[in-house]
Amino acid sequence: MKDSRLMRLLALLLALAMIAAACGSDDPVESATDDGGTDTAETDTGTDDEPADEPDEEPDSSEGDVEDVGNVEVDEEAANCASDVELEVGDYSPSGNADVGMGFILTGGFNPHNNQAPAAFAYYGWLYEGLVRQDPGTGGIVPWLAKCFEISDAGDQITFFLHEGVTFHDGEPFNAAAVVSNIEFIKTAGPPEVLPPVAGQMAAVDSVEAVDDLTVQFNLNSPAAALVLSGLIRNSGFMVSPASLGNAAATPAGTGPYAMDSENADHTDINLVSFADYWQPQMVGLETVNIQGGLSPQVRLDGLIAGEYDIATINNNEQELVPGYSADISVRIGFVVADWLGEQVPALANKDVRCALAGTLNREGIVGQVGQVPESAIKQFAVSSSDYAYVDDLDSPDFDIEAAKALFDSTGVDPSEMVWSNGHLPGGFWPITASAFAGGMAELGVTMNNEALDPPGAGEMFARLARAQHPLQIVAYNEPNALMSLIARTGEGGLNPSKVSPDGVVELVNAAKSKSFEDGEADVAAAWKIMVEECIFIINHALFTTIGFQDYVTGVDHIQGVPVSFWPHGVRVDG
Amino acid sequence: MAKYIGFRLLATIPLLFAIAVVTFLIAVAMEANGSIAGQVCGEGATTECILEIEESLGLNDPLPTRFVSWLGDVLSGDLGVSLLDRNASVNELISERIWPSLSIVGLSLIIGISLGMLMGVVAAIRPGGLVDRTFSVAAASVIAAPGFLIGMMLAWGIGVELGWLSPVGYTSPSESITGWFKSLILPSIALGMPTLAIVQRQLRSSMANSLQSRYILAARARGVGRATLIGRHALPNAMVPTITVIGFRAASAIGLTTAIEIVFGIRGMGEMLVSAILNRNVTVLQGGMLVVGLVVSTVNLLVDISYGFLNPKVRLNK
Structure with missing residues (x-):
C-alpha cells in the first residue's frame, strides 16, 4: 500500500516536472540564437590557456545610436555613410622588432577559415582584417575595410562601401569581387x-553581389542583418586574397598591417614582417614581429623580466605569478622595451646607476645637488615629492653624483662618449623633471641631445601607476620609459588618431604652463591620462589590430599598477 | 668485437618492435577514449567530416591491418601528419624538435659525467675526508631535489635576478653558435646536476674499492706513480659499474628533459610529446615516442658496446 502511494506521488512529481520543462523551453532568445547559426560560444580546441569565450553582458535595451546585434552592437554613427570621414593616410615608417611571448599555440594553423579557436584571434589580428570590426573602446561594430555600410529598412540587405587602395599581401586588390569570392567560398567550400x-556565421546570407568595384551587397534570407554583422566580426569576416582560397593548410594572404615571413611547422615560432602597401601605412609601427607561442606562464614572465620578450600576455588565471596583480583583471600585457628605440645603453643597465639618476627627480635633490632647475620649472607642476614613489622605493632618496660616476666607471663606459639621443616627444612636457634629468646626465658627462620627456615623464607615469592613481591594464617591466618608447616607435602621428603625441601633448603642456601653481597637478594628471590612453590605443593596434580579440578581452583600460619595487631594472642584452 | 656489436644490434630490433607495438596500442587506447575524428573536425563537426577523417586515418580498418599499414609507413620513413594541422608532417615536427632536446641532453651528460667523475675520483682518494663528506652531502641534496626545481632556481637566480644568461628560449646553432651554447647552459646544468651527483657517488664508491684492491697495492709496491695508479689501473675498473649508471642516466635524461624544456621554454621533443598528449594528437605522439625509443635504444647500445671496450670479459662471453 505504501509502495503504491509512493509510486503515485512520484508519477505526480514527474508530470509536474514535464509540464514545467515544456513551458520553460519556449525561450525566444534561445531559439533566435540557435536558428541564427552564429556560434558565439566558440570552443578553444588547442592548448590555449586563454579564458574561454564568455557571453557578454545583457545588451542595453534602450533605443539610441547603438543597435543590438546578437551579443554585440552596431555603432550606427560610425557605420553611417552620410557621416563618412575621408581616410587620412600617413607615412609608412616602421622601426624595430617586437618579441612577443604567448601562452597559446595556433595549433590548427594560420587559416581563419579552418581554425576557429578564439585564442587564435590574437594571431589573426596581425594579418587579417574584415569589412567590419569590433571597436576596442566601445565594443560596438564599426566599419573597417568598409568605409561604411547601410542596412535596408527590412533588415534583409546590407550594402558595404569599401575603402579604395586596399591590397592583399600577395598584391591582389581588395574589392567587391574579392568580398564576393570570400563569402561564397565560406558558404560552399565545406570542411576541411x-x-x-x-560557414554557419554566414548561414543567413543568401547571396552576395558586387554592385560596383567598391560596393558589395549582402542579400539575406531573413531580416538577419544583425546576425550577419555579428558573424562578420568573427572568422568568416576575415578577408583573404581570392588567390589564397582553397588551401586550408596554407597561410592565406590577408590585408593586415603585417604579413607572414616565416614560421615553424607547429606555429610556435612565427615571424611577421610589416606590410609596406598597407592601406593605413602610418599604423604599421614595428618592422618585424616574432611571436613565440605555447610558453608556460612562468617562462613568459621570466622572459619578460629578462628582456627576452618585449611583450608577453599574462592571463587572468596566471596573475598569482606576478606581485601586485589583482583578481578582477581579464588580460594583462606587459612590456619590456629596451632603451629608447631598442638600443642598448650599457652603463645604464646597472640598477644602481638608474637609482642614482632617478634621484634627480626628487625636487629637493634637484635643487640641493644639481641646482640647475629654474624656479619657474619647479613651480610648473606642483607634484608632491612623495609622488615620486620610486625614489624612495629604490632606496635612493638622494642623488649621489659621485656614486653614479663610480658606477659608470665600473661599467667601463666613458660617460663623455655617451650620447643620449632623444627625439620622441619634442617640447618640455614636464620641464622640471626633464631638466633635472638632463642636469643629472650633464653632471655625469653624458651628452643629452635634447631635453625631452621620456625618462622623467615615464618615471612619473610609473610612479603613479605604482600608486594605482590611474588604473591601467598595462604592466611595464625593466624600462621606466617603456611606454614612451613604444609611442616613439610608432613614429610621429603613427598609431595616433587623436594626434595627442606629439602635437596634442605640446598643446596640453602649453595650456598647463599658462595655469597657476595650484592647477599644475591636475594638469599633469590629465596629460598623463591622455598619454596612457594613447599607449593603450597603440597597444591595441600593434598587438591585435583587428576584429575579435575583444571577444575574450574586456579591454585594456582598467588595470592597477605594479609595485615599483618589482621593477628589475635590467636591460635586454640583444637590444 | 665486431661480433659483439653485431649481436647487440640484432638485440635492438625486437626492442624497437616492442616500442612500435606499445606506441600503436597507446594510440588505439586514446582513440577508444574519445573520437579522434571529432577532434580533427573540430567544434560543430559534421557526420560527413567525421566519416571522411575516419576513412582517411583508416580508423575503420581491423587493428592488425592498421598496425601493418602504420608500420609500413614508419619503415618507409613516413610518420604521418599532425592531426591538428594536416599541413605539418610529423617528420618535420620531430626534425625541428629533436635537436634542442639532444643538445640539452648531450651537454648535460658532458657536464654531469665529467664533473661527476672528477669529483668522484677526488673524493675516493681520501674516503671520509672533508672533501669526500662535502661532496657526499652536496650529492645527496642534488639527488633529493627534482630537476625542474633546480631548473626554476637557475632560471630565477641566474637568468632573472642576475641576468647573466637568458632564462628562457633556445637559439639554433645556425643563428649563432655562441647564442646556442649560452641558451643550453642553464637547462643543461639543471638536467646534468642529478647525473653529476649520481656519477660522483657511484665512482667514488667503486674507485675507493679499487684503490684498496691488492693489484693496486702491488702496483704501488712496484713504484707506479700516483697519477698512473689512479688513471690507468684503478679508474678503468671503477668505470664499469659507473658506465651502467651513466647508461641509465642518459636514458632517463631524455625523459627528464621534458620538465626542463617546459621550465626554460624550449621547444624540444619532451614539450612536443606533452602537447601531443594534451591535444590527443595521436600521430605526433606515436612518431615522437618511436623516435625517443630509438634514441634510448641507441644509447643503451652504445653503453653495451662501451662495456665491451672496458671489460674484455664481456665481449668474450658473447
Whole structure:
C-alpha cells in the first residue's frame, strides 16, 4: 500500500516536472540564437590557456545610436555613410622588432577559415582584417575595410562601401569581387577548407553581389542583418586574397598591417614582417614581429623580466605569478622595451646607476645637488615629492653624483662618449623633471641631445601607476620609459588618431604652463591620462589590430599598477 | 668485437618492435577514449567530416591491418601528419624538435659525467675526508631535489635576478653558435646536476674499492706513480659499474628533459610529446615516442658496446 502511494506521488512529481520543462523551453532568445547559426560560444580546441569565450553582458535595451546585434552592437554613427570621414593616410615608417611571448599555440594553423579557436584571434589580428570590426573602446561594430555600410529598412540587405587602395599581401586588390569570392567560398567550400561553425556565421546570407568595384551587397534570407554583422566580426569576416582560397593548410594572404615571413611547422615560432602597401601605412609601427607561442606562464614572465620578450600576455588565471596583480583583471600585457628605440645603453643597465639618476627627480635633490632647475620649472607642476614613489622605493632618496660616476666607471663606459639621443616627444612636457634629468646626465658627462620627456615623464607615469592613481591594464617591466618608447616607435602621428603625441601633448603642456601653481597637478594628471590612453590605443593596434580579440578581452583600460619595487631594472642584452 | 656489436644490434630490433607495438596500442587506447575524428573536425563537426577523417586515418580498418599499414609507413620513413594541422608532417615536427632536446641532453651528460667523475675520483682518494663528506652531502641534496626545481632556481637566480644568461628560449646553432651554447647552459646544468651527483657517488664508491684492491697495492709496491695508479689501473675498473649508471642516466635524461624544456621554454621533443598528449594528437605522439625509443635504444647500445671496450670479459662471453 505504501509502495503504491509512493509510486503515485512520484508519477505526480514527474508530470509536474514535464509540464514545467515544456513551458520553460519556449525561450525566444534561445531559439533566435540557435536558428541564427552564429556560434558565439566558440570552443578553444588547442592548448590555449586563454579564458574561454564568455557571453557578454545583457545588451542595453534602450533605443539610441547603438543597435543590438546578437551579443554585440552596431555603432550606427560610425557605420553611417552620410557621416563618412575621408581616410587620412600617413607615412609608412616602421622601426624595430617586437618579441612577443604567448601562452597559446595556433595549433590548427594560420587559416581563419579552418581554425576557429578564439585564442587564435590574437594571431589573426596581425594579418587579417574584415569589412567590419569590433571597436576596442566601445565594443560596438564599426566599419573597417568598409568605409561604411547601410542596412535596408527590412533588415534583409546590407550594402558595404569599401575603402579604395586596399591590397592583399600577395598584391591582389581588395574589392567587391574579392568580398564576393570570400563569402561564397565560406558558404560552399565545406570542411576541411571551412569549418561548419565558420560557414554557419554566414548561414543567413543568401547571396552576395558586387554592385560596383567598391560596393558589395549582402542579400539575406531573413531580416538577419544583425546576425550577419555579428558573424562578420568573427572568422568568416576575415578577408583573404581570392588567390589564397582553397588551401586550408596554407597561410592565406590577408590585408593586415603585417604579413607572414616565416614560421615553424607547429606555429610556435612565427615571424611577421610589416606590410609596406598597407592601406593605413602610418599604423604599421614595428618592422618585424616574432611571436613565440605555447610558453608556460612562468617562462613568459621570466622572459619578460629578462628582456627576452618585449611583450608577453599574462592571463587572468596566471596573475598569482606576478606581485601586485589583482583578481578582477581579464588580460594583462606587459612590456619590456629596451632603451629608447631598442638600443642598448650599457652603463645604464646597472640598477644602481638608474637609482642614482632617478634621484634627480626628487625636487629637493634637484635643487640641493644639481641646482640647475629654474624656479619657474619647479613651480610648473606642483607634484608632491612623495609622488615620486620610486625614489624612495629604490632606496635612493638622494642623488649621489659621485656614486653614479663610480658606477659608470665600473661599467667601463666613458660617460663623455655617451650620447643620449632623444627625439620622441619634442617640447618640455614636464620641464622640471626633464631638466633635472638632463642636469643629472650633464653632471655625469653624458651628452643629452635634447631635453625631452621620456625618462622623467615615464618615471612619473610609473610612479603613479605604482600608486594605482590611474588604473591601467598595462604592466611595464625593466624600462621606466617603456611606454614612451613604444609611442616613439610608432613614429610621429603613427598609431595616433587623436594626434595627442606629439602635437596634442605640446598643446596640453602649453595650456598647463599658462595655469597657476595650484592647477599644475591636475594638469599633469590629465596629460598623463591622455598619454596612457594613447599607449593603450597603440597597444591595441600593434598587438591585435583587428576584429575579435575583444571577444575574450574586456579591454585594456582598467588595470592597477605594479609595485615599483618589482621593477628589475635590467636591460635586454640583444637590444 | 665486431661480433659483439653485431649481436647487440640484432638485440635492438625486437626492442624497437616492442616500442612500435606499445606506441600503436597507446594510440588505439586514446582513440577508444574519445573520437579522434571529432577532434580533427573540430567544434560543430559534421557526420560527413567525421566519416571522411575516419576513412582517411583508416580508423575503420581491423587493428592488425592498421598496425601493418602504420608500420609500413614508419619503415618507409613516413610518420604521418599532425592531426591538428594536416599541413605539418610529423617528420618535420620531430626534425625541428629533436635537436634542442639532444643538445640539452648531450651537454648535460658532458657536464654531469665529467664533473661527476672528477669529483668522484677526488673524493675516493681520501674516503671520509672533508672533501669526500662535502661532496657526499652536496650529492645527496642534488639527488633529493627534482630537476625542474633546480631548473626554476637557475632560471630565477641566474637568468632573472642576475641576468647573466637568458632564462628562457633556445637559439639554433645556425643563428649563432655562441647564442646556442649560452641558451643550453642553464637547462643543461639543471638536467646534468642529478647525473653529476649520481656519477660522483657511484665512482667514488667503486674507485675507493679499487684503490684498496691488492693489484693496486702491488702496483704501488712496484713504484707506479700516483697519477698512473689512479688513471690507468684503478679508474678503468671503477668505470664499469659507473658506465651502467651513466647508461641509465642518459636514458632517463631524455625523459627528464621534458620538465626542463617546459621550465626554460624550449621547444624540444619532451614539450612536443606533452602537447601531443594534451591535444590527443595521436600521430605526433606515436612518431615522437618511436623516435625517443630509438634514441634510448641507441644509447643503451652504445653503453653495451662501451662495456665491451672496458671489460674484455664481456665481449668474450658473447
